Amino acid sequence: MREYWTSLASLMGALAFLQGLLHAVFPAELRAAVARLLGRATQAFSPYCYFDVTETEGMSTNEIYDAVQLYLSSTAAPAAGARLSLSRPHNASSFTFGLAASDRVFDTFRGAAVTWEHVVAPRQSQGFSWRPLPEEKRRFTLRIRRGDRDKLLPAYLDHILASAADIRRRSLDRLLYTNARGGAMDARGLPWDPVPFKHPSTFDTLAMDPDRKAAIMADLRDFADGSAFYERTGRAWKRGYLLYGPPGTGKSSMIAAMANYLGYDVYDLELTEVGSNAELRKLLMKTTSKSIIVIEDIDCSVDLTNRAAAPPAPTKPRPNIDGTIDQDASAGAARSITLSGLLNFTDGLWSCCGSERIFVFTTNHIEKLDPALLRSGRMDMHIFMSYCSFPALRILLKNYIGLQDDNSDGCAVIMACLEEWIEAAEITPADVSEVLIKNRRSGRKEATEELLEVVKARAEKRRRQSCPATTGKEAGDNEEEEEEKRALESPKEGHKAGMAGPDEETEAKKQL
Numbered sequence: 001m002r003e004y005w006t007s008l009a010s011l012m013g014a015l016a017f018l019q020g021l022l023h024a025v026f027p028a029e030l031r032a033a034v035a036r037l038l039g040r041a042t043q044a045f046s047p048y049c050y051f052d053v054t055e056t057e058g059m060s061t062n063e064i065y066d067a068v069q070l071y072l073s074s075t076a077a078p079a080a081g082a083r084l085s086l087s088r089p090h091n092a093s094s095f096t097f098g099l100a101a102s103d104r105v106f107d108t109f110r111g112a113a114v115t116w117e118h119v120v121a122p123r124q125s126q127g128f129s130w131r132p133l134p135e136e137k138r139r140f141t142l143r144i145r146r147g148d149r150d151k152l153l154p155a156y157l158d159h160i161l162a163s164a165a166d167i168r169r170r171s172l173d174r175l176l177y178t179n180a181r182g183g184a185m186d187a188r189g190l191p192w193d194p195v196p197f198k199h200p201s202t203f204d205t206l207a208m209d210p211d212r213k214a215a216i217m218a219d220l221r222d223f224a225d226g227s228a229f230y231e232r233t234g235r236a237w238k239r240g241y242l243l244y245g246p247p248g249t250g251k252s253s254m255i256a257a258m259a260n261y262l263g264y265d266v267y268d269l270e271l272t273e274v275g276s277n278a279e280l281r282k283l284l285m286k287t288t289s290k291s292i293i294v295i296e297d298i299d300c301s302v303d304l305t306n307r308a309a310a311p312p313a314p315t316k317p318r319p320n321i322d323g324t325i326d327q328d329a330s331a332g333a334a335r336s337i338t339l340s341g342l343l344n345f346t347d348g349l350w351s352c353c354g355s356e357r358i359f360v361f362t363t364n365h366i367e368k369l370d371p372a373l374l375r376s377g378r379m380d381m382h383i384f385m386s387y388c389s390f391p392a393l394r395i396l397l398k399n400y401i402g403l404q405d406d407n408s409d410g411c412a413v414i415m416a417c418l419e420e421w422i423e424a425a426e427i428t429p430a431d432v433s434e435v436l437i438k439n440r441r442s443g444r445k446e447a448t449e450e451l452l453e454v455v456k457a458r459a460e461k462r463r464r465q466s467c468p469a470t471t472g473k474e475a476g477d478n479e480e481e482e483e484e485k486r487a488l489e490s491p492k493e494g495h496k497a498g499m500a501g502p503d504e505e506t507e508a509k510k511q512l
Contacts (some may be wrong), residue, residue, distance in 0.1 A: 067164035100289035245385030248430030277341030400436035425458040
């Protein structure tokens with residue numbers, strides 16, 4: 001054993017002597033040149049090509065590095081079983097994963113396999129700098145086959161950037177904006193006041209026929225994925241939805257479900273707080289992409305039905321969003337939103353200042369709206385929010401009292417009665433929800449029985465209200481028929497009496 005260690009020590013000493021001799025005979029520049037030549041020779045015969053994505057590019061941050069890190073940590077890394085670090089950014093609603101140093105993950109794109117490696121190396125000591133750099137140099141190394149280069153680049157990088165933007169947007173809390181302060185600027189110079197958007201409504205909990213929900217979800221997904229389509233057809237990347245129907249049918253819940261489904265922010269535009277068309281355009285310019293602009297109860301906000309109406313009386317001038325005052329307004333001219341301004345807001349040139357935006361109008365009386373506001377291009381899809389149907393009723397029963405579709409709770413007879421009476425009752429989902437909320441602590445059978453009683457009472461009330469109207473109409477029709485019959489019979493009786501004279505004949509003609 002002693003001879004073994006002695007031989008090993010001699011060998012190490014000989015290697016150290018040779019290394020010192022090489023460093024003395026061959027200068028550093030020559031050694032570096034030889035290393036580069038060997039590396040190039042190796043790469044020339046290698047079937048792979050490599051690309052480095054560094055954390056910083058000079059003094060600025062590399063956007064591609066952040067996108068690759070977010071994409072790999074959220075999609076490829078968890079499935080690959082790599083060693084990860086957990087983090088949660090500020091204002092984020094979910095956790096994100098971080099790839100550890102010197103770890104590899106594998107991904108596929110368009111049928112081609114790629115390999116990512118996270119390389120972390122210590123940075124050499126730096127001198128004085130106004131912006132000190134991190135102590136470690138980080139980069140991602142992409143390895144792909146040479147034959148897949150044209151297929152992957154730059155399409156694969158574009159896919160990573162788009163996926164990272166979508167992941168970043170979905171991980172952050174969504175915001176609900178309002179302009180309820182009359183257009184005043186906030187601390188950031190924006191006319192919108194944001195609050196966190198925490199509405200829990202989704203398409204799974206929305207009380208609506210499943211087929212209609214599937215059609216709306218497919219239309220929303222086609223819109224969100226239609227960047228290439230809108231660019232090819234030359235259309236602005238926007239879409240309009242009109243939600244109309246009786247109060248309490250779930251129009252606001254539909255808007256929240258759309259926002260949660262797409263991950264968009266919501267801008268609740270209050271038209272009564274907007275002073276002019278110019279202010280309305282400025283509000284539109286301050287909205288972001290991937291957002292839903294909502295105008296609720298548009299028929300009640302401002303008068304947009306009569307385009308030929310006389311102008312309103314002059315009012316006291318109010319400042320614009322940027323703090324300036326129009327000259328005509330200061331002279332006493334009236335300032336108000338017109339139908340033309342709203343049409344330009346939804347489908348004019350200013351509506352193209354942004355992309356991937358949805359306009360949603362709600363109303364209880366669609367007949368009060370101007371036809372120019374309802375045409376395609378402004379309101380592309382009209383969604384009628386009807387009274388509660390039986391499929392929607394089953395969704396509400398499942399949400400509120402946990403009633404399953406397999407009738408395992410012994411409510412099959414009650415459900416059959418509800419299916420028979422629900423259409424005649426014309427009850428809104430809001431009224432059904434209120435009945436279920438009051439009976440949520442009772443058993444499922446008791447809650448459905450109470451709901452059945454309410455539905456029957458509503459149907460009977462509607463039937464009684466419609467019967468007197470029908471009876472009165474029939475009586476009026478019978479009375480009119482009798483009067484016409486008497487008027488027609490009067491000249492006939494005069495003619496049978498022998499046509500007594502021209503005066504009687506004239507009188508009979510008058511009666512006829």
